[in-house]
Amino acid sequence: MSPTAVPTRPGQQADPAPGVPPAPFGFPRRLDALHAQVLREDAGGPPARRVPSPEGLVLLAAADPDGSSPGRFGLACRPATPEELAVPAPARAAFGAGLLALHCDLVEHTLRHALDHLAARTSGGADLLSRQLVQAGLADAALALLEERAGGPPAGQDALARAHLRLVAAGRTLLRLLGASGFLADGPGGELHAAEIAANVYAHPGTEG
Amino acid sequence: MSDTGGLAAPPAVTYPTVYAPPAAPLAGTDLDPPLRALDRHCRELSEGMREAGAAVDRDPDAIAGLLHLPAVGFQAQGSLPPEYRDTGAHPAGPVQASASSLGWAVTAERLAYGDAGVLLACPGPSLSGLAVEALADDAQRTAYYERVTSAPTWTFFGLTEPRKGSAAMELETSLAPDDDGTLVLNGEKRYVGTAARAQTGVVFCRRAPGPWGIEAVLLDTAQQGFEAELLPMVGLRGARISHIRLTDLRVRPEQVLGRHRPPSRRGLYGALHVLYRGRPGIAGMALGVTQAVCDYTAAHRPAMPASARGRLDGVLDRAAALRRLVHTVAGEIDHGVVDVPRIGAVKSRAAALAEETTLLAAELLGPASLIEHPWLEKAYRDVRAFEYMEGTGAVHRLSVFHGLVKGDLLGSGPVPEPYVTPAGVSARAGGRSAG
Ligand SMILES: Cc1cc2nc3c(=O)[nH]c(=O)nc-3n(C[C@H](O)[C@H](O)[C@H](O)COP(=O)(O)OP(=O)(O)OC[C@H]3O[C@@H](n4cnc5c(N)ncnc54)[C@H](O)[C@@H]3O)c2cc1C
Secondary structure: OOOOOOOOOOOOOOOOOOOOOHHHHHHHHHHHHHHHHOOOOOOOOOOOOOOOOOOOEEEEEEEOOOOOOOHOEEEEEEEOOOHHHHHOOHHHHHHHHHHHHHHHHHHHHHHHHHHHHHHHOOEEOOOOOHHHHHHHHHHHHHHHHHHHHHOOOOOOOOHHHHHHHHHHHHHHHHHOOOOOHEOOOOHHHHHHHHHHHHHHOOOOOOOOO | OOOOOOOOOOOOOOOOOOOOOOOOOEEEOOHHHHHHHHHHHHHHHHHHHHHHHHHHHHHHHHHHHHOOHHHHHHHHHHOOOOOOOOOOOOOOHHHHHHHHHHHHHHHHHHHHHHHHHHHHHOOOOOHHHHHHHHOHHHHHHHHHHHHHHHHHOOOEEEEOOOOOOOOOOOOOOOEEEEOOOOEEEEEEEEEOOOHHHEEEEEEEEEEEOHHHHEEEEEEOOOOOOOEEEEEEEOOOOOOOOEEEEEEEEEEOOEEEOOOOOHHOOHHHHHHHHHHHHHHHHHHHHHHHHHHHHHHHHHHHOOOOOOHHHHHHHHHHHHHHHHHHHHHHHHHHHOOOOOOHHHHHHHHHHHHHHHHHHHHHHHOOOOOOHHHHHHHHHHHHHOHHHHHHOOOOOOHHHHHHHHHHHHOOOOOOOOOOOOOOOOOOOOOOOOOOOOO
């Protein structure tokens, strides 16, 4: 398969600095901001309450870099308090839609990073972005994103779960395209793992198999 | 960064104590008696690896306190020539059986069923030993094996660079004479397993342009000019991938592996020799975790609806088929036939299956399964590594395509020529030597 030349993108680096992680998306921080926004507690600082999952768990930003997962990925999980369990259905639905939008934004962030990353890596005299297999992977991820955003808010928990699973697949495609840099905890690999945990807690497809 | 939201200190991670790897030979296996004995032996050795795996996931350097585990000592034995083996500590039959490519695939699968991260964290020759076996002269070989058997010794195999991963043949780390004629190494390596904790290892570098300009150098990490740091990994943290910086590191002539060989049988030849032989082991590990995840899911959800059970069975069907393929390609390597596209194909398919299996298990084990099943959450992170190790899926797919066009990939065409890469590098050579 011969490389297909691609036009240089604005802002593209000639030589990547592989030791420098890409700009963080900040998934855990944004998750907490979503809790605060939905519960109207966005007066600054961490919210006092969070939105519970259907099973009564709460996922929040709490970094524990030297601890176990999910603390290493900036998240902690605890049972919801009685006050949190009383969060009404509309707020829960708004949180569900917000979490899906956050997942979409993270996949887009990773896609943009992958474009820059692959444009700056060369093989056989051409950049990796010019390889058709690479192009197809990036295009697939972009199409998945386009479709998700066009679909509107999912109706019901199962539809929400299915949408997250599609985004997980798109995210995994991008992480494969990032090579081993996609397996570093301080880059998109770590952030997407956090998003996958959030989807697993808040938007699970149920157990009907 | 943020508050703890009312959280107490996180509890130590404990995994379920019931550990019951399948006793019968795994589906898809057709092993002769010595290999069946090896399979049984490794099944027993994998006991205790889950707990060790949790410790290594939390702190990869915890392996230093786990050297008493029999699996840790055993895994390296087959990669040592017989005269260097610890015959008092390990039964000779299984050790000898583990010394082939097929034996290593069997060993890797059973021990990865316990924990793949622990397996990769272990001291021993690992890939650097394969490079020494392929390239070293007698003096180099003796010095190397004496070193790695005198005390627990961690080693590394440094090929990938910050700017060159899949395109490893374009590597840029340089080996050049300085003013007084001493060879000096300069460059960087990245994602190299164990390098920041190793005592010795192999670095691939360039002495001249072109494929034959690549050399393999055996380094001591205490040498001036060697620096390495651990990289933070999503999973499989026992692999301890590292970033290496080589600055004016002075290389003695006896450190150049295969200095007695012609350039076409030195550096690049050694790298390919190692990678082709390493892949069945990675595939074995991926299948070991796949099997473990299936067994874990079935054990934790005994009353599964037929549709869910069917999806899990679909994974097991594929695992059995891939296991058979892994054993076939590994057995061929042991007979001197290196079918590059098929070796890469089974590695990348096994890696993809392992990833799919963990996603399926997370779905089947219900909401918050990744919180309630810390072992699954770890396996879910760990398996993603297999995609990158020893070549990405895309690179292997392209190789499969070439295999399809050129020859006998599907088994119905003419008998293939021994594989010759476009650069003319013969890949036909012996298996993991028993010494
Ligand atoms: C756990 C782990 C352990 C490792 N251990 C070691 C080790 O011990 N020693 C060592 O030297 N290395 C090691 N590696 C590195 C590994 O070998 C590389 O990650 C791998 O070779 C891919 O290189 P890369 O990450 O730079 O990806 P890149 O080469 O940058 O690839 C990026 C993407 O482009 C695709 N791509 C690349 N070239 C082409 C092409 N021609 N056509 C189409 N698509 C292409 C790839 O498939 C990938 O999706 C390890 C990696 C991991 C994750």
